[in-house]
Structures are given as C-alpha cells and as structure tokens.
Amino acid sequence: SSELTQPPSVSVSPGQTASITCSGETLSDQYAYWYQQKPGQAPVLVIYKDIERPSGIPERFSGSSSGTEVTLTISGVQAQDEADYYCQSANSSDNWVFGGGTKLTVL
Amino acid sequence: QVQLVQSGSELKKPGASVKVACKASGYAFAYYAINWVRQAPGQGLEWMGWINTNNGSPMYVQAFTGRFVFSLDLSVDTAYLQIDELKTDDTATYYCARGSGAAGFDFWGQGTLVTVSS
Numbered sequence: 001s002s003e004l005t006q007p008p009s010v011s012v013s014p015g016q017t018a019s020i021t022c023s024g025e026t027l028s029d030q031y032a033y034w035y036q037q038k039p040g041q042a043p044v045l046v047i048y049k050d051i052e053r054p055s056g057i058p059e060r061f062s063g064s065s066s067g068t069e070v071t072l073t074i075s076g077v078q079a080q081d082e083a084d085y086y087c088q089s090a091n092s093s094d095n096w097v098f099g100g101g102t103k104l105t106v107l
Numbered sequence: 108q109v110q111l112v113q114s115g116s117e118l119k120k121p122g123a124s125v126k127v128a129c130k131a132s133g134y135a136f137a138y139y140a141i142n143w144v145r146q147a148p149g150q151g152l153e154w155m156g157w158i159n160t161n162n163g164s165p166m167y168v169q170a171f172t173g174r175f176v177f178s179l180d181l182s183v184d185t186a187y188l189q190i191d192e193l194k195t196d197d198t199a200t201y202y203c204a205r206g207s208g209a210a211g212f213d214f215w216g217q218g219t220l221v222t223v224s225s
Contacts (some may be wrong), residue, residue, distance in 0.1 A: 033211040035152070042202055042218050043144075043152065048211040086152050088211070095168060096142070098152040 003091050004099035011105040018074040020102045022087030025068055032070040033088040034063060036081075037101075043086065047072060074104075082106045109133040111203055111216035118222045119193050127188040127219045129203030136184040137161050140206035143177060143188050146218075147199045157206055158186060193223045 004024040012018040022032060032050050035043035045054055047063035050070060060075045070089075074081055087099040114128040129141060143155040156167040158177040165177040176189040190197055200220045204212035 031209060035212070037152075042215040043204075043212075044215070045211050045213050048213075049209055052210075054210075054213065088152075096154040098154060101151040 003097050004087050004089060006085075006087060006099040006102045008100070009103045009105065011107055012074075012077050013107045014079060015076055018077050018081070018104055020072045020074075020085050020087075020104065021069055022071070022089075022099050023069045024089060024097075024099075026091055027065065027068045027070055027089055030090045032063070032065060034061075034072045035086045035088065036083045037086065038083045046085075077104075077106055079106050109205070109214045111205060111214055113201075113203060113216035113219045116220040116222070118224065120225055121193055121195060121223055123193050123223075124189060124191045125193060125221055127190075127201050127203075127221070129186045129188070129216050131184045131186070131205070134205075137181065141177075141179075141186040142204045142206045142212055144202040144204055144212075145171075145199045146202065147196075150199075152202075155188075155201075160186070190221070193221075195223050195225075197221060198223045 006022050034047040036046050037043040046057050046061045050065040051063045062073045064071045084101045084103050086101045091097045110132045112130045117125050119125050137160045140157045142157040145153045155171045158165045174191045178187045200218040202218045203216040205214040207213045
C-alpha cells in the first residue's frame, strides 16, 4: 500500500472544478508534486513544491496544502484533462513515493 | 530543448537480461540526477531509485536491489537500467526522469516496455 493516499477516481462535468486530494503523514513537512498521465504517454509534471506551476502548464491547474493533505485543483475542466493524476512526495526515509493515482473522468 | 529519449521495447525470456538506455540532450547532463520509475501494466508509478550523474553513485529502493543496476556513459550523456535474471513480474514500462531536486521530476523519457514471457 502507498504511503500517499488518493481517491481512485474523480468525475466532473466540463467547465466545472475538479479537486483531487492526496494525504500522508510526511506531507506536513515535505513538498508535494503532481503528475498528469494520459493513456500511453509518459507522466507530465503539473505542480511542484505544493503550489508552483511549471512553465507551459495552464493556469487552470493549481495546488494547495494543508497539514497532511495536499490538493490538486483543476478549474474549468476540459475534455483534454481526462487522465490519471499522481501525487508524489518524500517519505520518512527521504525516498520518493507516489500515491496510487486518481483517474479523472470528464463526463 | 530538454529531451530524454529511451531505447525501444524489448521482449525477453525469463532468466535473460535487458539494458534500457535513456539518452539526454538539451541540458548539462551531469547537473541533474536521473531517476528510474516502473509502471506495471494497468498499475501506478513506482520509484526504483536514482543515479547521481556527477559521481555515478546509484541509490536503489529496497525492492530493486540485487538484479537492477543503474549506470552511466557520460561520453554520450546516457543513463542505463540493466535488469538481470528477468522474471515475468518484471513486465512493465520503465521510465527515466530528470530529477531537479525541489522542482520534481521535470522531464521524462517516453518509456520502454519490457515484456518478459516464455
């Protein structure tokens, strides 16, 4: 089992807001990262250091952190946002760990 | 532009070895770590470890010690993942990813599918 817990699936209608959570003890003092993975493609970094957005990532992607939980929010969801999303952080041994992934479905 | 280009898919028999290449371009190779990530069919991402491209020192997650070897060829800016004594459970897509410290895994290779089947 993963040390980072994500909901297996989230569904949202186009134009609405999707929120994907990730919880874990070490998130209170370690940064979180979020990756988007579309079928047959490599993951893409969409959020780093909890809230930062890499260049080229649309502004509708944002991150937040509160205690032992972090959240990826996608505002104005588009059909192209349908993908698997993974959170990542460091564990107590300073190893990288990924959450189990959340499948975002755009209805 | 930064690119990580991996070698092509492999079909191997149990007990054989495979070596996956990850060729970097568009940046100073020795300034960034290379991480390796496994994704079994239909499953999530699993971090295998990383290699320090400055001194060649590898670090393996416990589940990937023994049969897995990370290496470098600095003359061609390429990192390698070798898996020995392949098992059917090793069937997966293997990704290399550039490690940018606090900036996360900012660039990924396209993945290499390794299929182990008799």
